[in-house]
Amino acid sequence: MGVNLKELAAELKLSPSTVSRALNDSFEISEATKQKVISLAKKLDYQPNPFARSLRENKSKTIAVIIPERINSYFANVVDGIEEITQAHGYHLLVYCTQEDVEREKKIVNLLMNGRADAIVISVSSQLTDNFHLNLLHERGFPLVFFDRICSEIPTTKYITNNYESSFEGTNHLIQQGCKKIAFFMLSKELSITKERYSGYKDALDQAGINLDSKLNLTFSQNEEQNIESIKELLISDNRPDGILSSIGKLALATYQAVKRTNLSIPRDLKIISFFADSTVASLLNPSLTTITTPTFKIGEECGKLLIQKLTKPKQPDLPNQTFVIPSKITIRSSTIEI
Amino acid sequence: MGVNLKELAAELKLSPSTVSRALNDSFEISEATKQKVISLAKKLDYQPNPFARSLRENKSKTIAVIIPERINSYFANVVDGIEEITQAHGYHLLVYCTQEDVEREKKIVNLLMNGRADAIVISVSSQLTDNFHLNLLHERGFPLVFFDRICSEIPTTKYITNNYESSFEGTNHLIQQGCKKIAFFMLSKELSITKERYSGYKDALDQAGINLDSKLNLTFSQNEEQNIESIKELLISDNRPDGILSSIGKLALATYQAVKRTNLSIPRDLKIISFFADSTVASLLNPSLTTITTPTFKIGEECGKLLIQKLTKPKQPDLPNQTFVIPSKITIRSSTIEI
């Protein structure tokens, strides 16, 4: 397409090596020729071929981001944060969405084994005991960063929120509002966030002397309509909860839909608090939704900063086996406050 | 990292060329050696270096997608659609978000001039008369596909929805519901979608014999809070509209927020219809929002199919200068229906 180094060199009656060095501002080249080279390069709009460079340097200036869902403010925001930092350093983002499908995730990870990206930032779609693909990658020394849904067994850097505490506080809030039968809504039980959030929920119940009713702990699927119906069934059953802690935002929306199919009312008959990313939507729901909100953009930025550090400085050590906790904030709205 | 062709060849006592051909299933290689090569390649987990390949073949198996916003169901859904098709053909997606910033868009487009991607799919952030960067790219023969927010002057393939008709119908719906003073909310006037949607709005008013009041045509910024205040000002002014057609989803949300700051009520005092992607949210708003919904995933799929066709078949002609229209659907909900 454009002009290449050799052509530039020919035009300038210089060797390609000199031109390369001039453009990379090497000390070996005189100021005079540097200027000549740079000005012609600009004039001819010379763009170095990224693949030639990647091949030679064995780095791609590309970071892969793997998320479970794209239509999800939480993940979208994290990616925005990553892009904000990495783009400024000339990095490109390959963004893959697994649609919560583990097989798809494995395929994607396998595709990335060949060095197409210099690092991976991932929030796993569902943590099976089988995270062989990620393990292998990490063992080969490939920079790997987790956020939100992590694999704790893989010793690398992770960014999460204070899931346990947030969940504990959220549950406590429901208890303080008079809830006696508090349900816990989740996706896969294998997810790190599920475990931690469940743990906070459980401990809050314990502390309040409330018995945990396992029938109130519901695991949901990827099928929206099915989820709504399950919730509705629960709500019209004898064992109806009077409070819900939803560990996933979209399950709160499903609950609102389910409630519309009953003659119950939030917060009168049912109070609900949820981990939820989009505060605009939370505030516009009827009633407005009490949320636990994670600073997702910040998480993305932190991931980005860490990777830039690792990838752009020479002789960096492996990413430390460390988990950074960025606290969430509870915003109390009408869905948990008695009128 | 992994093993390369030369090493594979040495292990097999074959030449690299033979191994390469065997792996690419060339007719020149006997079945026997093909099997030997393939099995060792599998055993040693051989992964071809993508950059060597890209350099040699002059294609990257990568498609760049440029969107104005990532936290937006509309665009997220289109990207999902693109990924659905292209991933199955071994393509990777570089996703860039401009945050509605034209300068940022230009920078990104310039970065893509060097062949890092084989094609670009873009919804422009704001169409200035100055779309030099995209024009240049297209003139160089670079495959470029537009969706939603297009540059009509650039002769390539575009995917849009029936903006004019949807807007016309939407406005008519408001008129039928008794609205006399109908406002039109938009982002930049330069956007193709704004022009078309405005045109449909205008013609519907004309047809109904309603005079267009330019004070009811509001252009908004990227500042959420400021937008909400502007809307509130409008709503408490003498010139208060009784209907709103919002050409952008988030302006409908801003309107709901603004209404909460007044003592007005939807749909009693104000009816609103909006182009809006997330029907779950639309149905949960209070009152539920009448929407014009575009089949965004389908648009993404169509973009993907077109590009796969263009990029994987040999000797393909340039992308045709053609605009495909994928119709939207109006869903009437409570925000436009008198109680």
Add this chain to the structure above:
DNA sequence: ATACAAAATGAAATCGTTTCCGTATTTATT
């Protein structure tokens, strides 16, 4: 003027593929 160090540039290898071209062996044709 000579010697030697420093500065500036060039030649060629390299990264890992693919592919053009050449060659040896086997198979088919008359």
Add this chain to the structure above:
DNA sequence: AATAAATACGGAAACGATTTCATTTTGTAT
């Protein structure tokens, strides 16, 4: 049986950059 054609493979160039090593040019000290 001699020749043509098909089959199977190897050697080396090519893609476009960077970098090691070698070489030329310039500057400085004696």
